[in-house]
Amino acid sequence: MARDIPGIAAPARTDLPVLKPFRPGSFAPDSMAWSRWLAGLPPWTPLALLAVAFAWPTVAVAQTDMSAGEAWGILVRWIPFIVGSGFVFTVLISILSMLIGTLLGAMLGLAQISKNGLVRRFAWSVTQLFRNSPWLVILYIVLLALPFEVVIFGAVLAIPDWVKAVFGLSLPIMANISEIVRGAVQSVPTAQWEASESLAFSRRQTLWQIILPQCFKRMIPPWMNWYAILTMATPLCSLLGVEETITLTRQALEAENNRPALLVPFYGFALILFFAYCYPIARWTISLERKFAVKL
Amino acid sequence: MTPNSGWTPDQPIISLRNVHKSFGELEVLKGVTFDVMKGEVVCIIGPSGSGKSTLIRCINALNDIQEGSIQVEGQEVHDAHLDKLELRKKVGMVFQQYNLFPHKTALQNIMMAPVKVLKEPKEEVEKRARALMAKVRLQGKEDAYPGELSGGQQQRVAIARSLAMRPDVMLFDEVTAALDPETVKEVLVTIKDLAAEGMTCILVTHEMGFAREVADHIYFTDRGVIVEHGPPATFFTEASDPRTKEFLSQIL
Ligand SMILES: Nc1ncnc2c1ncn2[C@@H]1O[C@H](COP(=O)(O)OP(=O)(O)O)[C@@H](O)[C@H]1O
Ligand SMILES: [Mg+2]
Numbered sequence: 001m002a003r004d005i006p007g008i009a010a011p012a013r014t015d016l017p018v019l020k021p022f023r024p025g026s027f028a029p030d031s032m033a034w035s036r037w038l039a040g041l042p043p044w045t046p047l048a049l050l051a052v053a054f055a056w057p058t059v060a061v062a063q064t065d066m067s068a069g070e071a072w073g074i075l076v077r078w079i080p081f082i083v084g085s086g087f088v089f090t091v092l093i094s095i096l097s098m099l100i101g102t103l104l105g106a107m108l109g110l111a112q113i114s115k116n117g118l119v120r121r122f123a124w125s126v127t128q129l130f131r132n133s134p135w136l137v138i139l140y141i142v143l144l145a146l147p148f149e150v151v152i153f154g155a156v157l158a159i160p161d162w163v164k165a166v167f168g169l170s171l172p173i174m175a176n177i178s179e180i181v182r183g184a185v186q187s188v189p190t191a192q193w194e195a196s197e198s199l200a201f202s203r204r205q206t207l208w209q210i211i212l213p214q215c216f217k218r219m220i221p222p223w224m225n226w227y228a229i230l231t232m233a234t235p236l237c238s239l240l241g242v243e244e245t246i247t248l249t250r251q252a253l254e255a256e257n258n259r260p261a262l263l264v265p266f267y268g269f270a271l272i273l274f275f276a277y278c279y280p281i282a283r284w285t286i287s288l289e290r291k292f293a294v295k296l
Numbered sequence: 297m298t299p300n301s302g303w304t305p306d307q308p309i310i311s312l313r314n315v316h317k318s319f320g321e322l323e324v325l326k327g328v329t330f331d332v333m334k335g336e337v338v339c340i341i342g343p344s345g346s347g348k349s350t351l352i353r354c355i356n357a358l359n360d361i362q363e364g365s366i367q368v369e370g371q372e373v374h375d376a377h378l379d380k381l382e383l384r385k386k387v388g389m390v391f392q393q394y395n396l397f398p399h400k401t402a403l404q405n406i407m408m409a410p411v412k413v414l415k416e417p418k419e420e421v422e423k424r425a426r427a428l429m430a431k432v433r434l435q436g437k438e439d440a441y442p443g444e445l446s447g448g449q450q451q452r453v454a455i456a457r458s459l460a461m462r463p464d465v466m467l468f469d470e471v472t473a474a475l476d477p478e479t480v481k482e483v484l485v486t487i488k489d490l491a492a493e494g495m496t497c498i499l500v501t502h503e504m505g506f507a508r509e510v511a512d513h514i515y516f517t518d519r520g521v522i523v524e525h526g527p528p529a530t531f532f533t534e535a536s537d538p539r540t541k542e543f544l545s546q547i548l
Contacts, residue, residue, distance in 0.1 A: 195395035199409035200384040
């Protein structure tokens with residue numbers, strides 16, 4: 001008995017049960033697959049990775065100009081630099097991008113369920129554009145399109161590259177958050193809209209007081225999933241010269257004359273850093289998803 | 297509704313004239329006409345798919361109509377300038393599937409609309425909500441979430457939730473159809489109390505015994521038209537329309 005609520009439900013033809021037609025898209029992997037996979041790894045995975053990274057010089061015979069112990073010693077000297085400056089900056093970039101992306105994405109998502117068809121089409125197009133474009137391309141366009149300085153009230157304000165990178169990364173996040181919001185709102189049965197409408201709630205009141213509170217929790221796990229994906233994507237910024245983890249790792253290696261035996265341990269260490277940061281997030285995400293699935 | 301609509305309580309509180317409603321090509325209501333007086337209880341019966349739900353959903357403007365006129369307290373519902381929210385403050389509706397807000401307790405479900413929509417003071421609304429919980433015989437369940445209540449209990453909360461808006465008319469769409477036979481009675485008792493207090497009610501129902509007992513007038517709809525109607529005393533015994541006869545013979 002679904003009625004057409006603009007932006008919420010496609011017009012229902014009948015309330016008779018019908019067989020759902022085959023939908024090719026239904027076989028697409030779900031968007032949480034990444035967190036699910038990561039959370040499924042055993043906690044000793046980083047140790048195994050670390051061991052492999054350091055066994056590398058010993059195994060790769062051609063490159064053994066250095067023992068594992070020696071490589072470790074060199075890495076330890078660089079860890080404060082790579083973690084203290086690089087990874088901290090990575091985390092900062094990811095948090096800022098997430099904040100901006102969430103804010104813009106929430107607005108775009110609500111625009112996607114607007115009563116106004118024009119607003120809806122526009123928001124949908126923006127969402128699809130940024131959801132389906134390569135992140136690196138978006139980053140480059142933002143880098144080149146934004147001026148390197150702006151003039152506000154006569155004061156010249158330089159825009160550093162890392163700010164552009166934050167903005168560039170926030171765009172695909174925005175698009176994906178927009179889809180999360182739209183999907184969550186549309187997952188609430190239209191009967192809830194009708195019940196509150198017949199109690200004389202306005203559309204705005206219905207959305208904010210009845211619908212969003214019901215689906216807010218549902219949005220948290222996919223939102224966290226996108227945060228972890230975003231963090232994993234921040235090394236893209238190193239291509240813009242932003243001094244995050246990978247850029248600093250490369251600088252450290254250069255300072256060590258790019259000795260081949262160091263390459264795998266250093267980049268391996270960077271990998272473990274990302275893993276160590278994202279793994280608990282993924283575990284938490286999946287446990288929240290389970291919890292919310294049981295209780296609305 | 298508006299003070300200048302010229303409506304007085306001796307006129308029909310709800311008045312339908314030649315109402316036509318289509319979903320695209322499908323014409324669901326094909327000219328429905330009837331009046332309901334203040335304090336009357338009207339039952340609408342008829343086979344599934346005959347447009348009963350559509351009909352009562354047009355009365356509180358959940359569905360729009362293509363032709364004809366629906367007036368509630370003299371106010372035309374089929375009017376582009378109608379303030380639907382004002383109309384719905386006067387016309388309560390209870391659904392087959394209860395449709396309680398799952399994230400709110402029973403008491404909060406009842407309090408929400410008066411507080412948020414009517415902007416009435418919270419303490420006053422809470423007092424009224426507790427009284428309504430007692431009225432539908434659910435004292436002690438105030439803090440239960442809908443998921444913790446049985447179907448019959450949820451439906452009674454839904455009735456109380458509608459009543460909290462102090463409507464002039466109540467619409468019931470097969471409110472017992474989704475319930476176990478044992479819990480049907482507790483909901484019917486609640487509605488009967490309401491009817492006895494003089495609430496104007498329009499009920500879509502398949503409970504013939506109930507209709508016979510509480511209805512002032514019964515309408516039988518089939519394929520979008522009213523084919524038979526009358527007070528219960530004569531409706532069940534003197535039906536002349538063959539479709540009505542067949543339906544009644546199946547259901548009684
Ligand atoms: N939103 C809708 N869109 C299209 N057709 C609808 C819609 N709602 C109901 N119908 C159709 O209208 C007819 C009457 O439905 P309904 O009023 O629910 O009948 P009843 O309540 O008497 O069983 C049915 O054929 C149904 O499929
Ligand atoms: Mg129905």
